[in-house]
Amino acid sequence: MNYLLSETAQNSKVSAVREILKLTQGSSVISFAGGLPAEEFFPIEALDAAFERVFEQGKKSLQYGLTEGYTPLREQISVRMSKKGIHADPSDMLLTTGSQQAIDLLARVYLEPGDVVLVENPTYLAALQVFHYYRVQVVSIRSDRFGMDLDDLSRKIDEYNPKMVYVTPTFSNPTGKVWSKERRKGLLEIGHDRNVLILEDDPYGELQFRDDVSYPTIFSMDQHPNGAVLYTSTFSKTVVPALRTGWVVGDPTIIQAMTRAKQAADLHSSSLDQQALYQLMTHFDLDAHIQEIRSQYRQRMELMSQLLHRQPWTDIRWNEPEGGMFLWMELPSDWNAETLLQHAVKEGVAFVPGTEFYVGTPQSNTLRLNFTHTSPENMAIGMERLARAVNSFHLAHV
Template identity: 50%
Template sequence: MVYPFATRVQSITSSAVRDLLRIIQSRDVISFAGGLPDEGLFPVQELELAYQKVFLSGGKSLQYGPTEGDSELRLLISERLKEKGIAASHENILVTTGSQQAIDLVAKVFLSPGDTVLVEDPAYLAALQAFNIYEANIIAVQSDADGMIPEDLEEKIVTHRPKFIYVIPTFSNPQGKVWSKKRREALLNLAVKHNVLIVEDDPYSDLRFTDEAPIPLAAIDTLGKHVLYTSTFSKTVAPGVRIGWLTGPTEVIRMSALAKQSSDLHTSTIDQRAMCYFLQDFPMQQHLYRLREQYKQRLDVMQAYLKKSDPNLFQWVEPKGGMFLWVSINREIDTADLLKVAVEEGVAFVPGAPFFASQPQTNTLRLNYTHASPEVIEMGMCRLMAALDKVLASRVHD
């Protein structure tokens, strides 16, 4: 029997990536693979108190709720968005089961087989999977360290008439880069000129390592007509709570709510109420400062191993925030093959090829630096270098 859904998913996911779930469950393998925050930094006690308040409040939080989400939580999210310069009323916010559901809902609303989506190259793998499931035509736009190149973007808008442009302009996954203000404005200007929707995925902006906070596209879109904005508490509070949100043009939010209603009726009322209590009681800004300090320290440890090696061997752009370090190896090497040797050495990462919508660069890899402690990162990088040495040595002998 043929399962079209499975076929479409497999077409964009390499066997190496599919094997990662099995790999990282091995206790003797250090994983730089998943986009995982450190559970040691989760505010466990504060979340426990929040959930206690939910159950002490009676049975209402165990009942069905509105598809759009808990009204109080939406108001709290609206206040947080205002701090980022995004003017979104709580009536125009849809609470989702993580931001991944928001991406899927947008794809469900807009995409029919053959419709075009424009993306960066490389792009977030799970978004590519979501668009692929709806049989979209995924077109990569040429990009550099500052973001999409406007000339190529406009050419592809005119040629392909995309349903939307999907971007992570702040601490992108997988590259960890930050779009310049000029490129953000250029993207929005082209979206307005050609009446194209932008989907701005922003899970990482609170994890910045500098004092300067990049301006979201949704904040530049003062009329609120051209940017759909999605974010989540998964990276800053805890991914297991599964609370994300979507905001943007009113009609799109309404259609997304209808699509969500057909999927799961609503996001867990218990989790939404707990997040309300948590946000009201918890010093979130202090928590974010701690995350930034810890994650920057871990990034520095990881980069130190790359810097002290052969200076001509690696190439990367130092992240200013987020969770990922994107590395190119300046040799003719397939990192899917390197992964096999690395696992034997006791370390895992994600090969870069599956992140590309166009011609994959097989000499790339993505490293997550937020999950492991600095000591474990040191051990893991040592193992990774040993694996790379083995692969390079075998090529010399061949």
């Protein structure tokens, strides 16, 4: 047999960076590369009890479920979101295998090959992978620390007639950035005026470090009866990733089309996991748990930043994000983070070079550091190793 893969499959190569990072798995390398939550805070006992409760419900709970997902969980999510000002009816909600699947299903029902999607730059790598499979043209919008440049957005809408804008306005992956309210409002108005759907991807929104500010979702700011925003989030960062349970809410027409598409894609996601999450939300103080994670993650972010400040670097910059899981670093403009990674892995530390996250020409002097998954002890060791890698890189290349 001589298999000819589809064009998009042929063009989806494994990146060199991933291959390097794969080598670090299971080794003694301290990795700031993965986007992993901290295992030590996983609510394992509450989850164990939640599964027990599902099994107590009897055998019916093990049968096929609805494609749209376990109804009581959709109702629970709806109630929980409404406390945060995000109002969505459970019938306008689809449960997915992580929010990743929401991006995929939306692309399937809403985008034709050749359609244009606008994104921030850099942006979430796995969203770009989805758009690639659907043969969608991705165009990047200029951004600053407050979000997309709205003038550039308007210009690109004129130029490309896009069908969708994809954004992660709160603690983005990879930059940890949070959009200002003005930019959120501006994007929303433009979406309505120009009939461009906004996909608001919000996996990190609950991981905020400051109590004195709020970051309203663009979805919640949308007062129109016929909304311009589709909103997706997940339990992967607030409960655990292994259950792969996310949700998406928005316009009923789109949600229903996505539900039909999901029926063909995988019939439904694990309904046992959905039932367990329902039991967890009913019998466990999820908000208190999230408060605890926020506090721990903030401490880790601050520790990482302090450790970096101890270095004698004058030309390396990084942000101190207000939430999420990532710190974004800029090296001097003529440094290449992929080359630095090779030095880093030799020293026993890893990160993701920023090149992975760009559309078009990447800013190759950038890198992403995850601060949630590494214990404070290992973080200190890892940052020393990173400093040695910077020195070794400097000797070799600068």
